[in-house]
Amino acid sequence: MKKILLIDDSDTYIWSLRKYLQHRGYPVKTACTLNEARAAIQEEIPLVICCDLDLPDGSGMDFLDEVRAADKELPFILVSCHDKDDYEQEARRRGATLCMDKMKGQLVQDKLVEYAYRQLSGEKTPTFHKLLFVYTEDTSAEVLRAAMLQKGFDLILVSSIEEAKRRIFEDKEIELILCNLELPDGTAMELFHTLRRVAGMFQMKNPPVRLLPFFILTENNDLATEYEYRHEGVNDYITAPVNIPELIRRVLFFVE
Template sequence: MKKILLINDNDTYIWCLQKYLQRRGYPVETASTLKEARTVIQEEMPLVICCALDLPDGSGMGFLDEVRATDKELPFILVSCHDKEDYEQEAKQRGATLCMDKMKGMLLQDMLVEYACRQLSGEKAPTFHTLLFVHAEDTSAGVLRAAMQQKGFDLILTPSIGEAKRRIFEDKEIELILCDVDLPDGTAMELFHALRRVAGMSQMKNPPVRLLLFFILTENSDLATEYEYRHEGVNDYITAPVNIPELIRRVLFFVE
């Protein structure tokens, strides 16, 4: 089996990532410099490449050019602690498959497994959308996250309104919020109205704070309740148990 190639000069970071992938059954090759990485790909092109933007002997962007000169389709993920707005547009133009925040370790692990799996099965890599799921119950949230991951959706899980607010303002990749109706520190509508107030107060800013798409998830299928939420401005209302294909169809209606 071809290997996943990890290129990073942080020994601890790359060791943790390598061990996770190996436990999932994927062989891994590591390199701490571009020189070492070139030696690896000369012997055999890897299954997926995950490369740091900054390395001791050069830039991951330059290595991306070298790889694309011989292989236009190989999944190539660039990781960095820099703001993606500083380099993502150029990286995508030069052929990067994905640009990711280096500190989002769990999400990066999932992306590597997803791309490796699709490479082995011959499937086309998906276009990923990032959703924030504010959930009241860990187990069902994990199940939903795994199911959506297979369909090309990243679900960031947060167990409270307080944590959700922090993630929303820090993570510019979030496109839509899926929120359980009742949470340990409040309700979905309290979060929705808080975000609406912040967005309304920031319209004079450049750029203004976005009012993200907002879905409510509940076991209550009462039409009057659904009408009330929609009247308040909520984009959609999902009843449990969640039908994954239906949820995806409704999400894509708004984000695409």
């Protein structure tokens, strides 16, 4: 299996990215310099490249030119702490797939998973949906995420209301929210009403604040409880054990 190539001279940054990607099942090759990156590519063409803009022996932009001279399609994500306005237009002109803020580590992780999935799918632009799953510790979240990823759904896992709100406002590509009933810092309905209230205040004109479909995942199969939440405006109420094909069918109703 081809590897994701990470090029960065920060041991801490590259360790964090590699750990996340390997945990998601993607093999990773790392390089601290452009010379190491060149050697890695000669050994094997990578699945995706994620490269820092500034490296000890040169510029990620120049390395992008080298890669594009040999391969016009290989996903190449350029990351940097610099303001994107200073370099993104030039990077796009030279063939960068994406330019990202290096400090938004979780978004970088998500994008690497997305492009790796697309490469492995064998299709040019396969359907890929990003969902936010707000879960409790006793939920088999990783098992559900692995099963959903095989079907083209990337579950972003967060374990608190505060973290969920931050991700929703930061990531404009999230299409739907799955949420367990009880959370460490509140309930699913508290998050639901907070998001609806904020969306109403902005009248949905602010792109990060939009009325996302909201599903509840729970072991509580009491019909009265389900009716109560649906009456409040929750889009769907799914009881455990989760049937993956049925969950996908319900999600697609709202995101396609």
